Amino acid sequence: MTNEYFDKQATQWDDKPLRIKRSKTIADFISEKIPLSKELSVLDYGCGTGLVSFFLSDKAASVCAADISDGMLAEVQKKITAQNIRNIETVNFDVTKNMTLNKTFDVIVSAMAMHHIEEPFDAITKLTKLLNPGGWIALADLCAEDGSFHEKGVAMHNGFEPAEIAEHLKNLKMTSVICKNIFEIFKNEKNYPVFCVCARKI
Numbered sequence: 027m028t029n030e031y032f033d034k035q036a037t038q039w040d041d042k043p044l045r046i047k048r049s050k051t052i053a054d055f056i057s058e059k060i061p062l063s064k065e066l067s068v069l070d071y072g073c074g075t076g077l078v079s080f081f082l083s084d085k086a087a088s089v090c091a092a093d094i095s096d097g098m099l100a101e102v103q104k105k106i107t108a109q110n111i112r113n114i115e116t117v118n119f120d121v122t123k124n125m126t127l128n129k130t131f132d133v134i135v136s137a138m139a140m141h142h143i144e145e146p147f148d149a150i151t152k153l154t155k156l157l158n159p160g161g162w163i164a165l166a167d168l169c170a171e172d173g174s175f176h177e178k179g180v181a182m183h184n185g186f187e188p189a190e191i192a193e194h195l196k197n198l199k200m201t202s203v204i205c206k207n208i209f210e211i212f213k214n215e216k217n218y219p220v221f222c223v224c225a226r227k228i
Contacts, residue, residue: 033097053081072139
């Protein structure tokens with residue numbers, strides 16, 4: 027799958043109320059489990075149209091909304107301008123390409139992005155390297171499913187076992203690991219659970 031898919035989807039991405047509700051639930055869980063404050067910098071990796079970014083922006087000093095789709099980032103920028111938001115910036119950034127942002131963050135979040143990445147555990151490892159000491163990472167994604175959630179070719183992975191994500195973070199010497207199913211997406215006459223794992227860098 028190429029960025030072309032997401033570029034084409036971008037202008038209609040926010041049209042689904044369930045997508046907005048899911049993002050709000052993820053942001054609320056992150057806010058509950060991570061002590062956010064106006065002094066902290068946040069990276070939202072795989073931000074899409076910035077739904078989670080905007081829900082967190084009033085709880086942080088700054089939010090860097092990062093994605094590899096210029097179409098998605100254009101939608102974020104439209105909302106920044108329309109809402110006169112001053113603490114969100116956009117950047118086209120692909121951590122899997124060994125690119126650097128030349129900055130680190132107090133909090134890194136990624137929602138529903140890892141199943142679109144070929145080597146998600148490698149991406150998670152690289153993201154933790156962008157965390158400041160004592161910083162937090164929060165990863166929300168689909169629980170392992172039978173492949174029916176996406177159209178063929180849209181996703182690299184059919185979700186994840188949350189415990190495997192949690193164990194990977196523990197192996198990276200992350201602490202205070204929290205793992206919980208926080209949302210369900212009803213689609214194709216079945217429920218698809220969404221989990222969130224939070225952990226802190228020592």
